[in-house]
Structures are given as structure tokens and as C-alpha cells.
Amino acid sequence: MLCQPVYFEVSDKPNSCRSLGPRYTVFDRLANVLIRHKIGNNIYTHLLYYCIAIKIYQIRLMVTVISASNREDNNTRKVAQSYQDLLTRKGVDSRLLSLDEVQVFERNAAFLDVEKEYLVPADKFIIVMPEYNGSYPGILKLMIDNSDINRSWKHKKVLLTGVSTGRAGNLRGMEHLTGSLMHMNMIVHPNRLPISRVDTLLDENDEIMDPGTIKAVDKQVEEFLAF
Template sequence: MITIISGTNRPNSNTLNVAKNYAQLMEKQGVSTKLLSLEVLPVDIAFNELFDNRSSGFQQILDEYIIPAQKFVIISPEYNGSFPGILKIFIDAIHPDINRGKKVALIGVSAGRAGNLRGMDHLTGILHYLDFHVLPNKLPVSNVLNLLDENGNIKDAATIKSLNKHIADFLKY
């Protein structure tokens, strides 16, 4: 099973829309996925989960999405030239031994032209430190506002092609 993480807790985000599209493309290829939106994190994650005060809600997230995952796809928006702080808090709340050696693919999302390249580089450094194996093909999704229709579906054929190539690369990785 591959867990796809929408790396923001912003409600109804474009990142979540891209993550949903990615999950659908993977499932069309027969891949078992679970989609985790950081919207479901406990509101006190920064004050409890980081200090070994594990809540049953967070443990349920670990049990359903993190521990059983063989691989991860992290789809992260660009916030202030990097990735969201909530994603870093989420990573910090998980004991490093749980995911040591697992593979991860990164997709950056932005309304601008860079597709969160800098944020993916920052995240790569953290993930390497935690002994993840990061797919070298990091996919920037730029100008996301022009790529989605009113229902959140990707309408751009070139973007769909890039996502499918990213999936193919990750499945071989």
C-alpha cells in the first residue's frame, strides 16, 4: 500500500485536489493507495504528539496510514519559499524507526512558476536524514490554479502525462 500525503492542513486546498487526482491515477494502474490529508491531524499535535503524549486519534492515523505503508508520496504546497510547518510537525511527531528505509516520492505544488522546488529540496534533506529513500524525479506542479477545473480535476493533458510518468518511475523505484 502507498500512502499519499496532502502536506497541508488548509481546508479544500489545491494540494488536496492534486493528491486526489494522483491517487485516482495510481488506482487506475491497480495500485492500492490511501490518501491522508493533514486536515485530520489533532489540533494540539505540536504540544502533545511531539512530547510522547500520544493521543488515540494520532495513533489511529499512524496505524491506518503510516505504519502499514510500503511507500509514500508527499504532495506539498509552497508556503513562504518552502513547505508547510504542519508537515514538519507531522514528520517530527512520528518516531524515526517506524519509516526507516522506506521510499518516498515528492510533488511540489504552487500557484507560481517554481512548483515548490525549494520546498522539495528542503524536505529531501530532512527525509534523507531520517533514512528515507527519495525518488530523484521530484515533480513540480506549477501554476496549479490554471490546471484544475471547477471540480478540482486536473484538466491539463501535459500535467496528467507528467503525473503518470512520475507514477511509473515511482512504481519501478
Template structure:
């Protein structure tokens, strides 16, 4: 099973819009996947008991989206030069062995700036490798994200769409 994760809890994020682009591509390819939006992370995840006592809502999320997954696609916005804290919070609250060990991941960076979150994807790759996750070499940086959509919300970056398709094909074979 593949799980696609929109890695921010910011409402109306561009990351969510890029996630929708991936959702459509995966559906077109008839790939079995599920989608997790970090906007839906239970709010009680951040408590000083998170390391010892799992909130029932987070345990539910972990059981549905993390443990049964063999491959993750992370769509990651650039926040202060790297990946968002809410993504690390989810990881720190998870059962690491069951959720991540010996799995695979593909990464997509999203930024309104020019770097497409390249540094955030590298930073997150280090974390994933620590968690024994193999990361696909093909990482897609999406820069100036607001300019990649037309006024009706259609994704108009044809070259990037080709790269996305190639990345998905490689990831399915990984």
C-alpha cells in the same frame, strides 16, 4: 502499501485537488494505496507533551497510515518558500524508526507562483534523507496551480498528466 499524503491542513486547498488527480491515476492503474489528508491530523497533536506522550488519536493515525507504509507520495504546497510546518509537525510527533526508516518517497510540489515548490521539495528531500528514506529522482513541480484546472474543476494540464503517469510508473518499480 503506498500512502498518498495531502500535506496541508488548509481547507479547500489546491494541494487536495492535486491529490485527487493522483488518487484517480492510482485507481486507474489498480495500485493499492491509502490516502491521508493532513486536514485530519488530530488537533491535540500540538501539545507540549507531544515528545513524551503520544495522543491516542495520533497513535491511531500513525498505526494506520505511517507504520505499515513502505512508500509515501507527498503532495506538498509551497508555504513561505518551503514545505508547510504541519508536515514537519507530523514527522516530529512520529515514531521515526517505525514510520520512516528504510522506506521510499515520491514528491510533488504545488504553488500558485512560478517555482512549483522546487525549493520546498529539496528542503523536504533533505529531511527525508535524514530519516533514511530514498527519494525518487523524478519530482513534479506544479506551478500556477489554479490555471491547471478548468471552471468545472477538471485538471487540464495534459503534459503534466503524462509526467505524473511516468512518475508513478517509476515509483512502482523503485
């Protein structure tokens, strides 16, 4: 297919394709201009141009995957790596920011480098986070608090995945973080995926081996790319 399934409405009225958010406005206008000046007002042509525009957007899209744990040999990093690998297979430019490898304790030169490379240029974020005492890790909160909210986070879209060795998959932590992110004027994707008993889902190569989890992650990422 020319483009992946996306959530929008089509009619024979001008500016008919919508609901993909403000970043798609320019593509919608481009489609209308092409139709008016080249082929005419044809709903199928409009849809064709819109799909092409979406693919162009996905090619230039940059997603930062955040592994929100600073503990040694943590499972969160392994799951986050699986997300980045999946994005790579889908042709999406991505970067992995693992909080066990960077300094985020104060807003110094090293932190500014992290912000410049991973946060500011990102169009979207995927945050994979473990459950610490019924919530999300303090190192993630510290990193967010030390960053420039307006340049790094505001009005950007974010996908949340919780991991735990217990049964809840950090549901409470994702709920807590959702409140903070919405306060920062971020747009949180509704499919927040809890991955429970994560230590039993990884193979000897630290890759997710459970078919159900693999399917759920792929569906979640597909939805997020079209979000």
C-alpha cells in the same frame, strides 16, 4: 504486456536480475529456485518469473499519499486526490492522508490511530506539498516529528510533488524536505515534480485538466512504482 517496464539488468549468470532494491531480493531468489528445479537456467524464463514477481509485489504494495496542507479548500488536496485516483486505476492499493482532516499536533491517541492506519503499514509514500514561505508546510514537519521514525519512515521510498500558484512549483520546499527525509534514512525518488500555477490546471471537478501535467504525473508514478 506481462509487466510494466522496470529498471534492472539481466544476464545469464545466477542472481542476474538486480537494482530494484532489497524488497525484491526474495523474488529474485524465488525466480532462481524455480529455474533450477523446474525448467533450467534459461534467461528468458528468469525474466518471466521476475516480471511475475514484480506484479505480485505491486498487488500487495500499499502507498500512502499525503496531502501536506491543513488549510481549508486547498489545492494540494485536489492534486493528491488525483494521485490516489491514478494509483487506483493502476491497481495499486493506496490511502489518502490529508492533513486538513486529522489531528497531528501532539502524539496522543488520535495521532497514534493515524500512524497505525496511514504511516506504519505503508510501503511507499507520495507527498504532495504546497509552498509556504519558500519551503514546505510546518504541519508536515510537525506530523513527521511526532511520529515513530523507525516504524513509520525509515528505509521506505518516497516520491515528492510540489504545488504552487507561482512559477517555481515549490522547488525549494522539495529540496528542503529531501534533506530531512534522507536524514531519516528514506530513499527519495529523483523525479521530484514541480507543478506551477496549480490553480489554472484544475477543472470544475477539481481534477487536473492540463495534458502536459497529466502526462508528467503518469510518467512520475510509473517510475516510482518500478523504483
